[in-house]
Amino acid sequence: MSSAAHHTADPDRLWSVDEHLEDVLTTVRPLEPIELQLLDAQGCVLVEDVMVPLSLPPFDNSSMDGYAVRVADVAGASEEFPAxxxxxxxxxxxxxxxVRVGPGQAARIMTGAPLPPGAETVVPVEWTDGGLGAGPVRGMRARSLAPEGATGQVRVHRPAEARAHVxxxxxDVQAGDLALKAGTVLGPPxxxxxxxIGRGTVRVRPRPRVVVLSTGSELVxxxxxxxxGQIHDSNSFALTAAARDAGAIGYRVGAVADDADTLRSTIEDQLVRADLLVTTGGVSVGAYDVVKEALSHVGDEDEPGGGVEFRKLAMQPGKPQGFGTVGPDHIPLLALPGNPVSSYVSxxxxxxxxxxxxxxxxxxxxPTTRAKLVCDKALTSPRGRRQFLxxxxxxxEVRPVGGSGSHLVAALAQADSLIVVPEDAESVESGTEVEVVLLG
Incomplete structure (x- = not known):
């Protein structure tokens, strides 16, 4: 459970960004591992080392269409004097x-086929006459190869070293090698x-199910x-996409009107498919901030230690924040501000x-880096707040995009980073080295 007593918090306390983040991360626990089919495990994190049960490839095989031969039989072969x-x-x-390849013999071989006993190397079909003396070519997989199953003669025009094209x-890997270590994110390769290596299932932590809902009677x-007086609901789309980008299974819920009972019942309905809940809007001090009204008691009455605490953070944008757990399973919930930039930065x-x-x-x-700030005029920042531009x-080099207004969606769409102005700075001149959070 969280290090904060959510329902007994000091409403006047100003939390730092780091304190709030620490409270979130000490509350949230990794999901329990499960066994999944391979394609269902895409994007999941492996929880155990996977060893190689058999070598890859499991046998010597040809990398070309051609003929499997003995080295001595093609030594000195040329266009003028083919073997x-x-x-x-x-x-x-x-x-x-x-088949077995003996002295003076060859076996026609396809790419990926096992090197036959007695053969020491493979000559590509391009180095031969394609065994045309064996009969007419019809519908062959490789250019100029003799018909399948045919026997006869093949003329080889070039010598081949031992194990060429084998x-x-x-x-690739050998039996007993470590294939993948625990902690690996499973992508296509x-x-x-x-x-x-023959694994049909794998043990992973599942991708978290994140439910995003925005609040506000003005949202369409x-x-x-x-x-x-209406605006389109953009936050729930941006945040659901951000959840998926982070690796989660994101579920977007349509905007909920400013009614505490409706919001409370909507959240309770979503608990069945949520490992994490994210709300946006209704967390400041306005008369219609229903998220506070709806969530201040959810889980608090019947579940000790539950409930959501609403806080003021020493940051800009994103001063009002809510965090806690709801429902009988103590599902973590983060309540974010409603302004688009504030919600995305949060x-x-x-x-x-x-x-x-x-x-x-x-x-x-x-990831973060240090970069030289390039701007036309000095950036200003409120003292005591950590600003994210x-x-x-x-x-x-990093250049600011747009102003500091937390409603500027167009500028956000152009940004690929956040410029961090620390709490003790009121202005930052062009040319100053600053901390940058890389978003892409």
């Missing part, structure tokens, strides 16, 4: 017991490796006509690390 070999059979990919058994679904600072913690990742934060970062 003429007896074709004793075919070796196809997936073949069981292949993929050695175990040249990792899932391909698991399949290649995009695509619908606006009436007077998501990056607090929700994204919570999602990454649920996933069991060791590094939950966005939108910026564009490139080649060690």
């Amino acid at each position: 003429s070999l007896e074709v004793v059979g075919d070796v196809a990919a997936g073949a069981g017991a292949p 993929r050695a058994s175990g040249s 990792q899932l391909g490796l698991l399949a290649a 679904q995009p695509g619908e006509q606006l009436a007077g 998501f990056e600072l607090f929700v994204r690390p919570a999602i990454r913690t649920l996933m069991g990742l060791p590094d939950v934060h966005r 939108r910026g564009t970062y490139r080649d060690g």
